[in-house]
Amino acid sequence: MSNTIIAPSILAADFANLQRDIEMINQSQADWFHIDIMDGVFVPNISFGMPVLEAITKHAKKTIDVHLMIIDPDRYIKTFADLGANILSVHYEACNHLHRTIQAIKAEGMKAGVVLNPHTNVDLLEDLISDIDLVCIMSVNPGFGGQSFIENSYTKIEKLKAMISRKNASTLIEVDGGVTNKNAAQLVAAGADVLVAGNFVFKAENPTQTIADLKQLTSK
Numbered sequence: 001m002s003n004t005i006i007a008p009s010i011l012a013a014d015f016a017n018l019q020r021d022i023e024m025i026n027q028s029q030a031d032w033f034h035i036d037i038m039d040g041v042f043v044p045n046i047s048f049g050m051p052v053l054e055a056i057t058k059h060a061k062k063t064i065d066v067h068l069m070i071i072d073p074d075r076y077i078k079t080f081a082d083l084g085a086n087i088l089s090v091h092y093e094a095c096n097h098l099h100r101t102i103q104a105i106k107a108e109g110m111k112a113g114v115v116l117n118p119h120t121n122v123d124l125l126e127d128l129i130s131d132i133d134l135v136c137i138m139s140v141n142p143g144f145g146g147q148s149f150i151e152n153s154y155t156k157i158e159k160l161k162a163m164i165s166r167k168n169a170s171t172l173i174e175v176d177g178g179v180t181n182k183n184a185a186q187l188v189a190a191g192a193d194v195l196v197a198g199n200f201v202f203k204a205e206n207p208t209q210t211i212a213d214l215k216q217l218t219s220k
């Protein structure tokens with residue numbers, strides 16, 4: 001029996017009580033911290049940057065999964081490695097030389113991820129899939145938490161899963177946006193290995209229990 005990785009998104013945490021929320025995740029059954037970095041150019045929102053990530057990594061005791069929603073991410077690969085990112089994901093749509101970017105992330109000792117916007121076809125990764133540690137399927141348009149899940153994501157996950165098997169790759173499939181207890185099991189059935197959840201966890205009455213429920217719901 002293998003377990004689905006649950007990655008609460010810090011974007012939905014209470015920033016005035018960040019340490020409290022980080023400790024909650026440390027104590028919970030969550031596996032990773034999902035960290036959303038937005039530049040206000042690639043996406044129409046600005047989240048937080050390096051000093052906040054530094055404060056987070058000081059307390060976080062689990063894998064740090066950084067999702068960069070920024071243009072020209074190559075500029076900051078070393079910075080995020082130094083800040084303690086374990087996985088660094090860049091958007092397909094933000095990279096002109098994705099192969100080079102992936103190699104640069106790995107050269108800094110991190111796992112390399114590629115994120116696809118809802119309009120981006122998974123087939124575009126065919127020639128690169130064996131080099132990628134994680135593909136993140138955006139199941140909302142990036143930029144904001146609390147949006148509703150795009151149903152077409154299931155088909156994308158299935159297609160991607162088939163490609164990964166066909167290529168004999170070990171790439172993980174992550175799903176980001178609008179994940180709840182209503183779609184979690186179906187996402188895992190479609191092939192998802194990692195579920196990011198922001199609002200569903202942090203706006204719940206009991207976030208720790210909500211994480212445990214997601215974990216239970218998706219054990220396969």
Ligand code: DX5
Nearest residue numbers: 009142143145146178198199
């Ligand atoms: C959106 C971010 C997500 C977001 C998910 O741009 O990439 O990680 O925090 O939040 P929910 O789970 O609330 O849709």
Ligand code: ZN
Nearest residue numbers: 036067176196
């Ligand atoms: Zn994200």
